[in-house]
Amino acid sequence: MMQYENVAEAVRAIQARTTLKPRVALILGSGLGDLAAELVDATAIPYAEIPHFARSTVIGHAGRLLLGTLEGVPVVVMQGRFHLYEGYSPEVITFPIRVMRLLGAEILIVTNAAGGVNPAYATGDIMLLKDHIFLPGMAGLNPLIGPNDERFGERFPPLAHAYDVELREVARTVAQSWPDLTLQEGIYTMVTGPNYETSAELRFLRTIGTDAVGMSTVPEVVVARHMRMRVLGLSLISNEATGDEEAEVNHEEVLEAANAARPKFTALVRGIIRSLQ
Ligand code: 6GU
Numbered sequence: 068m069m070q071y072e073n074v075a076e077a078v079r080a081i082q083a084r085t086t087l088k089p090r091v092a093l094i095l096g097s098g099l100g101d102l103a104a105e106l107v108d109a110t111a112i113p114y115a116e117i118p119h120f121a122r123s124t125v126i127g128h129a130g131r132l133l134l135g136t137l138e139g140v141p142v143v144v145m146q147g148r149f150h151l152y153e154g155y156s157p158e159v160i161t162f163p164i165r166v167m168r169l170l171g172a173e174i175l176i177v178t179n180a181a182g183g184v185n186p187a188y189a190t191g192d193i194m195l196l197k198d199h200i201f202l203p204g205m206a207g208l209n210p211l212i213g214p215n216d217e218r219f220g221e222r223f224p225p226l227a228h229a230y231d232v233e234l235r236e237v238a239r240t241v242a243q244s245w246p247d248l249t250l251q252e253g254i255y256t257m258v259t260g261p262n263y264e265t266s267a268e269l270r271f272l273r274t275i276g277t278d279a280v281g282m283s284t285v286p287e288v289v290v291a292r293h294m295r296m297r298v299l300g301l302s303l304i305s306n307e308a309t310g311d312e313e314a315e316v317n318h319e320e321v322l323e324a325a326n327a328a329r330p331k332f333t334a335l336v337r338g339i340i341r342s343l344q
Contacts, residue, residue: 070158071216073119074165080118081170085110087134089143091340092164092172092296094287096148096179099303099325102137102333103146109135114147117166121149121159132163134170138341143167150283151203152261157210161290165219168294174234174343175291176299176336180321181281182263182308184273185253190307191328192249193335194279195238196230196300200256201285208259210286211293220293229292234299234339241338248331253278255302257285263317269310280308299339303328 087110095102103109113131114120122130130147145167149160164175183192201209215222235252242250256272258264260282264272272280279302291298305324306316325332 070165071218074162074169076118077120077166078169080116081112081132081134081166084112085134087141088171089134089141089167090172091140091142091174091176091343092145092167093142093336094145094148094175094177096283097321097325099178099180099329099332100146101329102336103133103144105333105337106133106135106137106142106144109133119162121155121162138337138344140340140343142340143170143172148283148287151208151259151286152282157208157286158213161210161286164287164290165294168291168296173296174299175287175296176301176339177284177287178301178303178332178336179281179284180305180325181255181279181302182306182316183304184269184280184308185251185278186309188251188278188304188307189249190304190324192251192304193242193328193332194251194253194255194302194304195235196255196302197235197252198230198254199285199288200254200275200277201289202257203259204285204289210290220295224293226289226292229288229298230300231297234297237342238299238301238335238339241335241342244338245331245334248335251278251304255284255300256280258282264308266310269308273310279304301332301335303332
């Protein structure tokens with residue numbers, strides 16, 4: 068397939084700028100991008116300079132790939148990701164995952180800001196993804212639709228264990244050393260956005276077992292699992308979204324919550340990566 072050649076071309080362009088071979092791939096979501104500043108000996112490559120990469124169009128998403136080390140572990144970091152609501156296809160959104168895998172990354176850590184649908188969740192909590200519901204995927208926007216390239220993975224990949232049990236255990240252990248950090252564990256449901264949900268939609272999401280709702284992450288996880296990467300997912304709960312609250316959510320509020328939680332979020336991710344040494 069054409070796509071494999073495109074991925075290989077992007078990989079070559081990146082390898083022309085650094086010899087670093089990443090072990091871990093990290094995607095930083097809305098307002099969480101500043102962990103990138105903590106990379107050691109980082110090479111930063113704007114998405115515009117990588118063949119076949121799309122551009123990030125959302126405020127709060129920088130749009131560059133960084134390769135460097137964090138806690139001594141070689142990592143590749145996406146500072147800013149692509150979303151379906153920007154108008155990109157599922158294939159375009161997940162192209163960077165294929166590239167990071169072929170660069171050598173075996174573990175994917177995905178982060179996002181999400182609405183807390185579970186009434187027990189509070190703004191500022193962090194949720195470990197234990198499973199997901201991929202509503203756009205079930206409705207036809209699955210990135211694996213189309214001819215399957217066996218060089219990437221199998222035609223019908225299982226997703227029963229999408230979120231790695233051992234990595235979650237590591238995350239729980241690291242979180243214990245941060246007393247002001249409430250670590251939840253639950254189900255992330257992806258919607259396309261860009262509008263936030265109606266109250267009725269939020270009550271529907273609750274009914275089907277959603278703990279947190281957001282507009283990203285799941286396409287990347289599906290493609291990472293297609294390529295047999297081990298996945299850890301972390302949602303920052305940026306607002307309550309039970310369907311019963313009075314206040315309306317807005318993008319500024321989401322970014323503010325991400326800002327406020329940034330130090331503990333950063334510490335958690337750093338701690339997890341340190342334990343991978
Ligand atoms: Cl309430 N909904 C969605 N879809 N995404 C979000 C969110 C809500 N809060 C943060 N991200």
